[in-house]
Amino acid sequence: MISTGKIETKGRVVVLKKPTVEGAWYLPAIFKGLGFTFRKMVYNIFNQKKMPTLNYPEEKYEYGPRFKGNHILTVKKDGSVRCTACMLCATNCPAQCIKITAAEHEDPTVEKYPIAYEIDVLRCVFCGFCEEACPVDAVRMGPEWQTPALSGGKFVYDIQQLAYRPQLKGGVQSVLDDHERLDSGI
Ligand code: SF4
Numbered sequence: 001m002i003s004t005g006k007i008e009t010k011g012r013v014v015v016l017k018k019p020t021v022e023g024a025w026y027l028p029a030i031f032k033g034l035g036f037t038f039r040k041m042v043y044n045i046f047n048q049k050k051m052p053t054l055n056y057p058e059e060k061y062e063y064g065p066r067f068k069g070n071h072i073l074t075v076k077k078d079g080s081v082r083c084t085a086c087m088l089c090a091t092n093c094p095a096q097c098i099k100i101t102a103a104e105h106e107d108p109t110v111e112k113y114p115i116a117y118e119i120d121v122l123r124c125v126f127c128g129f130c131e132e133a134c135p136v137d138a139v140r141m142g143p144e145w146q147t148p149a150l151s152g153g154k155f156v157y158d159i160q161q162l163a164y165r166p167q168l169k170g171g172v173q174s175v176l177d178d179h180e181r182l183d184s185g186i
């Protein structure tokens with residue numbers, strides 16, 4: 001049984017006093033809470049500009065350019081993915097949510113490439129370690145953060161989603177192409 005009486009201490013003795021009418025009925029406290037909420041609601045209706053919250057989705061917060069949102073796999077000049085399937089991102093990922101399947105490229109001047117690259121964004125903690133670990137600017141984290149979907153499977157992003165989703169308008173080009181990199185001796 002839950003007691004609503006007050007607890008007092010007399011020395012080392014704890015005395016449980018009989019419940020008051022207010023404590024036993026709960027109703028005064030409930031009305032007090034409702035009154036507080038109603039006062040706040042009326043205040044907010046007439047002072048909308050002072051509200052610290054945004055009316056999402058009509059209003060959206062603009063994050064800075066360094067915001068670490070949805071992942072992007074960058075592309076080379078010819079439009080193929082820049083990733084060399086070195087596995088450094090997957091090895092460093094604390095959530096173990098990156099899965100890569102590597103393959104040999106038919107062009108001997110090109111390193112390995114991923115025939116499959118998946119990120120489970122439901123497991124991702126958006127820490128940015130993958131971006132930091134990548135030696136060739138092949139994975140970045142961009143400003144997008146709204147990722148609604150109706151089923152869990154839609155949150156596993158594949159190469160198509162990571163490199164060529166419509167928002168990327170054909171793909172984000174990496175800093176260096178493979179051939180540029182070889183020519184420059186890096
Ligand atoms: S942001 Fe962090 S958790 Fe998410 S895929 Fe990259 S390394 Fe893993």
Ligand code: SF4
Binds near residue numbers: 085086133134135137
């Ligand atoms: S994204 Fe970068 S770190 Fe990850 S496998 Fe590709 S090249 Fe390596």
